[in-house]
Amino acid sequence: MTNSIHILLVEDEEILTTIIKETLEQRGFRFTIARNGVEGWEMFRNEKPDICVVDVMMPRKDGYSLVEDIRRVDEWTPVIFLTAKNQIPDVLKGLTVGGDDYMKKPFSMEELILRIHKLVRRSRTNLEEADSPQLHTSISIGKFHFKPQLLHLSFEKEIITLSQRESELLELLAQNKNRLLDRDAALLKLWGDSNPFTARSMDVYITRLRKCLNADPNIEIMNVRNKGYKLLDKGGIG
Missing domain, CATH: 1.10.10.10 (Winged helix-like DNA-binding domain superfamily/Winged helix DNA-binding domain)
Structure with missing residues (x-):
């Protein structure tokens, strides 16, 4: 259910962060906010979110480096990259480090919600079935x-x-x-x-x-x- 989805949003643009948080909280999502990749890594380890929504270009540690760190310890939690970049090498880098999806700014909030639902649903199914080898x-x-x-x-x-x-x-x-x-x-x-x-x-x-x-x-x-x-x-x- 939506109200059980915990999002780690790692984004340094304050206005965009506020818009995403306020819009999705009205739909019942829960949020942890980090302003850069260093904070994001700490929050990921402490909060164990259901999904990470990560900006690519950030101070201190960029989104690619953060997701590389996440994937060293967790291959299941889905990651959506947010970026102003749309060149194929940028997309490829995001996928190579372990991103599950890639959304170009500006984007539709409805589209973001749809993608979060799909990735979390699939992740939870995979985790349940991973615990049941017969499945x-x-x-x-x-x-x-x-x-x-x-x-x-x-x-x-x-x-x-x-x-x-x-x-x-x-x-x-x-x-x-x-x-x-x-x-x-x-x-x-x-x-x-x-x-x-x-x-x-x-x-x-x-x-x-x-x-x-x-x-x-x-x-x-x-x-x-x-x-x-x-x-x-x-x-x-x-």
Whole structure:
């Protein structure tokens, strides 16, 4: 339920912080506020929030460095980056350090609320299922074994930990293996919209997933121009 969601907001813009806090508190969210990455790290360790909403450019410690610290001790708590930057290298860096989503300023409060709900819902489901091994679903992708509830993609003895968004996208691709995954349908399901920024973000996730899967030459994520993607398993059927 909304009123049980505890947000750690790490943002140095006072006006934006006030707007986000007042708007979301009216919807029942609870808040912990930090003004920079150093405070954010202390608050994260002390408060154990359900989700972190983190600005990228901050004094003392930037958002990327903060999330790197968080991911060293916690792979489950979802993170949404807030940023004025929208270049692909910036998006890629945010995803590389462990961000689950990326929102460009200015943004809609309704969109922020939607994304918080989706990420927290998925995180709580994953945690519940992580405590119940019998509920773990294992999906075969060539020589890989993918456990979406655990965010784990394993190849032989190596385990790659995916972000929630990477896991969600790979699960969609796997569900449509050797068939077209419509680009707009995937954007709407995972991001709730299909604007150019989220489309570029998905392209970055696809690039990251390709790197994760390149250990098996029979697995390929093919780009179908202007339509979407296909996860091809050239060593199997279906």
